Amino acid sequence: MIIVNENKVTDSEKIREILESSKPNRLIYVRNLKKYFFLRRGLLETLKRKPPKSVKAVDDITFDIKPLETFGLAGESGCGKTTTGKVLIRLYEPTGGMIIYKPREETLDKLTNTGNINIEKYDGYVDILSVPRNHFSYLRRELQMIFQDPYGALNPRMRIKEILEEPLVIHNLVDSAEERLDRVIRALEEVRLIPPEDFLDRFPHMLSGGQRQRVCIARALIMGARFIVADEPVSMIDVSLRAELLNLMMDLKKRHNLTYLFITHDLAVARYLCDRIAIMYLGKIIEMGDADDLIDNPLHPYTKALISAIPEPDPENRKRMRVVPIKGEVPSAVSIPSGCRFHPRCVVLDEHPELQEKCLKKEPPLIEIKPDRYVACWYVMKS
């Protein structure tokens, strides 16, 4: 049975329009992506037929990812960065928007030859949301994820060999057991768990956090991943081992021509690793651009606050108070402030009361203010 997702009927015309109006040769175009989580209504609300409230985890974001780049998504907890990552490879179904991706040619062939399904495509790009769930496995091989918690991401009752074999079995990629084992050994060598024979029969609890995260990377690679969402892959790893894992990820990227979406709350790590960074606040991208430029010259008041809050190992720091230009706390994602969602915390707004009208009423769009540098702030736009 073929299930075509009714509420996401798109046509190749739309893809064409988007491709023509955007910069060419991107791996992924994300357009107006939304993911709302609807809350349960109380008895009274149900009786009154009130519409359910929702947590707007991702609220209308638009960005592109270039092939072979590391795109960083940064922000505080609860800003929607993980949800964005998960929606992007369709681990969550989005509430709205389009994700246009250019798969490998053979994947596209397989997708279109699977029968009379209607997949929207144009010029080698597909809207991955138009691919029916039961045919998604071809794309799943290319779109993989590394999760934050390597302790929770591996089944404790499976041996490393079984964990790495499983995707090959599920996707029916390799027939013979010997070849499967060979692929597993090669994957372990790739992530430098050497000698691989030592690790094959171990259980996850016999590995350290760093080693487990390598197994997770190997699992993403074993089916030939091309785009990997790395969700804070080093935040639970000891400091002295982080650098090794980050460098391994960069090596693998070069060797396998990977593209990463790197989700992190640590801007120092983002700068080290990423080519471009997007800063999220309450479900929206508020600033985006080249990693070095964004951190050296932040424009949005929130980015400025975020950067000024990061402690560096400098002994001079203890002699002064750290000035973080921000007020209050993050509001709940259920009741997002009107206009610019950052306005209740913005210190620039206090200095420029003439902007009051605009900032409180109208949401600032994400505008390209210089080549490849985007910001969503009325104040920056004005000056």
Next chain:
Amino acid sequence: MVLLRVDGLKTYFFTYRGVVKAVDNVSFTLEKGETLGLAGESGCGKSTTAYSIMKLIPPPGRIVDGKILLDDKLNLVEMSESEIRFKVRWKRISMVFQGAMNALNPVYTIGHQLCEALTFHADMTKEEALERCKKLLTMVGLEPDIVKRYPHELSGGMKQRVFIAMALVLSPDIIICDEPTTALDVVVQAQILNLLKELQQKMGMSIIIISHDLGVIAELSDKIAVMYAGKIAELGPAEKILLEPAHPYTKGLISSIPRLTKKVEITWIPGLPPDLINPPEGCRFHPRCPQAMDICKREEPPTVKLSPDHEVMCWLYG
């Protein structure tokens, strides 16, 4: 004036698999109004050191040797639990625990939980205690009417502030902060660290701050002790440790941190931290050390004083 002197502290855990030497011969001093940073990776014994000072080591752990001297006369190791409870814990030394945000009791109001220590230790009536709590809450930057609220009504940063207020209720001389900002976002982290600085200026207490993040340590500490596998590898003033580290482990740790302000190449320390049941012979760091010599594999390095306040446990200087 030396307020706290830890001398040759050994805290072992007697497990079925063997004896875990979590803290093995640790010595340091803490002066009045001074901040000591305990840095190191997970499992290096930082928290166990703190719990030993609080005399809160859970079984099967035990302080097997060493002295913890308060004011250079009270030996906490030899005191009985009830003496500690009435004379030392919370009155002289208090602690902000790791993951403290989740340690508030969800069924009592903040006021109830804050007043408990006051009514028990300071012989105050409920009303007096409540007044004092309100004062403390204002001091840590919260609205005083928070006393009527329940923990679930507060954000993570607010709960952390409540905990700092709780550590302050009896005006202790020393506050131990165990990873006080680990679960918090950077903006809130900066606010909490500012608060600790401010309180220290106002009240003059000493702080022991424990963190794996050298950035957080640098924000407060006058001197830093870097721990590795249950021992202090290097101890010295913040400037020395952060800018001119002597021990190969400290060097490795510092050069493995990606910097925000400038793009630097980061390196890493190969290998894994040792198993504390069977630590390596000789220097515990030698299997991972880029400068290991023959003697490092055989004999434990001595603690060498590079200057009066800077000591390092390494054969390179022995």
